[in-house]
Amino acid sequence: MPYRILDLVTGQSRRQYSLANPIRPLWSGTRGATLRRMALPDLGRAVRHAWRLDPDFITVNHGSFGATPNCVLAGQDVWRHRMEEQPTRFMATVLPNALREAASRLAAFLGARGEDIAFVSNATSGCNAVLRSLSLRPGDEVLVLDHGYGAVRSTVRFVTERAGALMTEATIPFPDVTADGIAGAISAALGPRTRVAVIDHITSASALIMPMDRIIAACHDVGVPVLVDGAHGPGQVTVELNNLGADWYAGNCHKWLCAPKGCGFLWTAAERQKDTHPTVISHGLGQGYLQEFDWTGTIDPSAFLSIGAAIEFHEHLGGASMRQRNIELAAEAASLVARRLNTETVSGDSNGAMRLVRLPVSQSIAPGPLRARLLQAGTDAPVHAIGGGLWLRLSAFAYNELDDYARVADIVARVLRE
Numbered sequence: 038m039p040y041r042i043l044d045l046v047t048g049q050s051r052r053q054y055s056l057a058n059p060i061r062p063l064w065s066g067t068r069g070a071t072l073r074r075m076a077l078p079d080l081g082r083a084v085r086h087a088w089r090l091d092p093d094f095i096t097v098n099h100g101s102f103g104a105t106p107n108c109v110l111a112g113q114d115v116w117r118h119r120m121e122e123q124p125t126r127f128m129a130t131v132l133p134n135a136l137r138e139a140a141s142r143l144a145a146f147l148g149a150r151g152e153d154i155a156f157v158s159n160a161t162s163g164c165n166a167v168l169r170s171l172s173l174r175p176g177d178e179v180l181v182l183d184h185g186y187g188a189v190r191s192t193v194r195f196v197t198e199r200a201g202a203l204m205t206e207a208t209i210p211f212p213d214v215t216a217d218g219i220a221g222a223i224s225a226a227l228g229p230r231t232r233v234a235v236i237d238h239i240t241s242a243s244a245l246i247m248p249m250d251r252i253i254a255a256c257h258d259v260g261v262p263v264l265v266d267g268a269h270g271p272g273q274v275t276v277e278l279n280n281l282g283a284d285w286y287a288g289n290c291h292k293w294l295c296a297p298k299g300c301g302f303l304w305t306a307a308e309r310q311k312d313t314h315p316t317v318i319s320h321g322l323g324q325g326y327l328q329e330f331d332w333t334g335t336i337d338p339s340a341f342l343s344i345g346a347a348i349e350f351h352e353h354l355g356g357a358s359m360r361q362r363n364i365e366l367a368a369e370a371a372s373l374v375a376r377r378l379n380t381e382t383v384s385g386d387s388n389g390a391m392r393l394v395r396l397p398v399s400q401s402i403a404p405g406p407l408r409a410r411l412l413q414a415g416t417d418a419p420v421h422a423i424g425g426g427l428w429l430r431l432s433a434f435a436y437n438e439l440d441d442y443a444r445v446a447d448i449v450a451r452v453l454r455e
């Protein structure tokens with residue numbers, strides 16, 4: 038009875054969830070015993086009502102902004118209620134512990150220590166904090182990927198130009214992507230003046246999972262610390278931060294973990310914390326990593342505090358098995374759409390729950406207007422020009438099923454004919 042489980046958490050969350058103690062998991066309590074992990078075949082259309090998704094729109098772009106389910110939004114609402122009941126008491130006496138409790142919950146999910154995790158609004162903010170904390174000198178280099186996310190590349194450009202340093206670039210082989218090719222390209226781009234490498238865990242436009250173990254080992258071999266832009270990692274693939282060995286990992290919970298928007302984090306290795314500061318400096322300056330990050334001025338922290346609810350929802354959907362199901366669905370979806378359009382996908386072992394399909398058009402066609410036409414026609418998928426081709430990025434999440442992509446293929450074919 039998959040509906041019962043989600044209806045229960047959606048419809049009754051307020052009653053279950055004590056205002057006096059919102060740290061309790063969203064669906065624990067007297068009815069907790071009736072909740073059980075859903076069987077995988079119940080995903081897809083059967084769980085879609087747990088979100089507010091427009092039923093007339095085919096959502097196959099979870100990667101851009103995620104989608105927050107009703108039960109997590111209800112949990113966030115409870116935090117807001119509690120904050121507004123007595124704002125001063127909340128900020129002074131409830132928030133500090135609640136924030137640390139949320140960080141510990143996230144740390145347990147990410148194989149990390151709570152004290153290494155600070156909340157930030159999003160991955161862009163986390164990367165900014167690290168990059169703007171660097172003390173670069175003229176001639177120093179910061180390495181990025183040519184497939185790196187635009188906003189983070191802009192931040193690197195900003196900090197390097199200001200210091201008379203250089204932004205250098207590793208060229209990812211595409212579309213013939215192999216782990217050897219990626220690791221080789223990054224090793225070749227490291228130089229004696231490279232101060233930091235900024236590596237996307239999963240690239241945005243090209244949706245490639247980087248072989249992080251090999252990249253981090255290659256960088257550390259030559260003494261270069263690594264900032265991982267993990268905007269797409271948590272909830273899409275399994276992330277084990279203590280084992281990864283990065284120096285910093287900036288991630289999002291509002292994409293693949295379905296937390297409310299504005300829930301990101303920065304994980305910092307213990308030895309890097311002293312020199313890592315939030316972009317907004319506040320009262321805690323000089324008092325340590327957590328003191329500095331946990332208070333950066335008055336904000337609404339309810340998205341951070343909802344992380345426990347988001348993780349519970351993720352686990353109820355199947356956790357690791359749901360992530361694997363999404364990856365397999367994305368592969369099937371891309372093959373289906375490529376077959377219908379008579380084109381190709383990006384193959385290899387670098388793929389997650391987002392996959393590219395080449396569009397059967399010349400690359401001189403502008404991606405922006407094409408995407409706008411898809412939106413008008415009832416679906417959304419990013420379109421990017423990469424390596425001489427125009428590529429459509431399809432995401433697969435718990436609420437998707439193969440039929441969504443058959444309908445997307447029809448829409449794309451129609452839009453391209455027009």
Ligand SMILES: Cc1ncc(COP(=O)(O)O)c(C=O)c1O
Pocket residue numbers: 100101159160161162185186188189237239240241242266268269289
């Ligand atoms: C690789 C990568 N980094 C950073 C971001 C930025 O995420 P946010 O806007 O949540 O900071 C994205 C967004 O899609 C991304 O794909």
